[in-house]
Amino acid sequence: MLIGIPKEIKNHEYRVGMVPASVRELIENNHEVIIETNAGIGIGFSDQDYIAAGASIEDTAAAIFAKADMIVKVKEPLAVERAMLRQGQILFTYLHLAPDLPQTLDLIDSKAICIAYETVIDTQGRLPLLAPMSEVAGRMAIQAGAQTLEKSNQGSGMLLGGVPGVAPAKVVIIGGGMVGNNAAQMAVGLGADVTILDRNIDTLRSLNIQFGSKVKVIYSTLDVLEAEVLAADLVIGAVLIPGAAAPKLVTRDHISKMKPGSAIVDVAIDQGGCFETSHATTHQDPTYIVDEVVHYCVANMPGAVAKTSTFALNNATLPYIIKLANLGYKKALENDQGLLEGLNVINGKLTCKSVAEAHNLPYVTAKTALAI
Structure with a gap:
């Protein structure tokens, strides 16, 4: 799978979706990683650090979104990023859709597979990525x-x-x-x-x-x-x-x-x-x-301590990124009920009940949407 890491563009957001050590893990699992130039500069990682880990560098976010099978971010995609999503593409990041109707509607329209860090649960019902x-x-x-x-x-x-x-x-x-x-x-x-x-x-x-x-x-x-x-x-x-x-x-x-x-x-x-x-x-x-x-x-309070936050987040997200890349989103979601709880939008359908209730929108269960 080709995994893309764009540079975060939210105000004073210096975190990055993956550090070089995480990139290396994906490369060792026979995947490809592309990262936008200077995406890690805010926490002290140069493009050369990512190249040494096995990634390729792209000059623009547009190139990342156009090529990648899965986009890994930190914060919710802003409008300019949402416009670049495409049908069948995996988006793995924080979404926080309940207070954000415009983002919710844009993700539905994109027909992308949108998995939210904040609703993934573990076997004990905890929120490991939050x-x-x-x-x-x-x-x-x-x-x-x-x-x-x-x-x-x-x-x-x-x-x-x-x-x-x-x-x-x-x-x-x-x-x-x-x-x-x-x-x-x-x-x-x-x-x-x-x-x-x-x-x-x-x-x-x-x-x-x-x-x-x-x-x-x-x-x-x-x-x-x-x-x-x-x-x-x-x-x-x-x-x-x-x-x-x-x-x-x-x-x-x-x-x-x-x-x-x-x-x-x-x-x-x-x-x-x-x-x-x-x-x-x-x-x-x-x-x-x-x-x-x-x-x-x-x-985005943790963005102020971007280095600590990025490493802490990567420690939690990396196993899920590898699972999605190794198995593909459908098998990964079918095999992991906790990861399935993270699915908020897929193929134009909203699959998170609490988000649907917040915006008075129709929804289907994640299991049903995955089977369609």
Whole structure:
């Protein structure tokens, strides 16, 4: 199979779909890899590094899309990239379709086979291709939140961990999954006063065992959510419903009652965000103010630490890339139910129920679509 790696073109996105070591693995499996010139330059890999691994270099993304049987990316394809997809071509990347109707319709029209990293599951029902970026984003959320609280960034001027004689900032994390857990680790390490809210009792028990008295873990009712958010200096939105739009748990009314200079970091922004006042921002212009509350809603947070993120993502995606290349998409999907869960669009049909519900579009099951 011919695998193509275009350069990412989203604002301040420096990650790349495959590092040279991953390319070498594909070459050893008797596949060909073509990569757009300078695709890896943002994380320190030259074209020569890819050539040494066995890849060929193409000057343009158009050449990559025109030739490749499978396109491997990091972020969702932008409109100019979607226009280059063709029927029968495999697209393997993050898609986040639930909050993005234009992308959904374009992928349907392309008749490509579109497999989303974020909805692939493993044998234990976990999200193995979302997990590494959730780890990165959770840890980054605290770094970003700490900076957002600084007075120069229009925050309240609080140091997250305080100092002897001065109380630390109160950090509230909504959601105790992978993002929330990693955010808590960082916040605890910096000495913050940390509370995690979740509605899964087993998750709360696990967090309590992990953190002990260093973190307060509380079952999230409407009353608890409101009280904790209004008392917080920094709120991290770490809510995930796989494939679906994030629920708007923190309302505009809540935001209006928060302390002036407090901050929110909405890690769920890729799925539409879990704050009613959230809208996607970029690393170039990451924050905005609503009711004196600083909002950080960067949609590709891990892109800021591109080297760490690319290697972490490649570690997770490489086995699936090899499987798709070795077996072909149909046999690979038939043989791996978890990979089949990642199929969002195929041959003009939407196959992800949560995306269909978000956009009120018709869909068929992935199994049915694969059999047609």
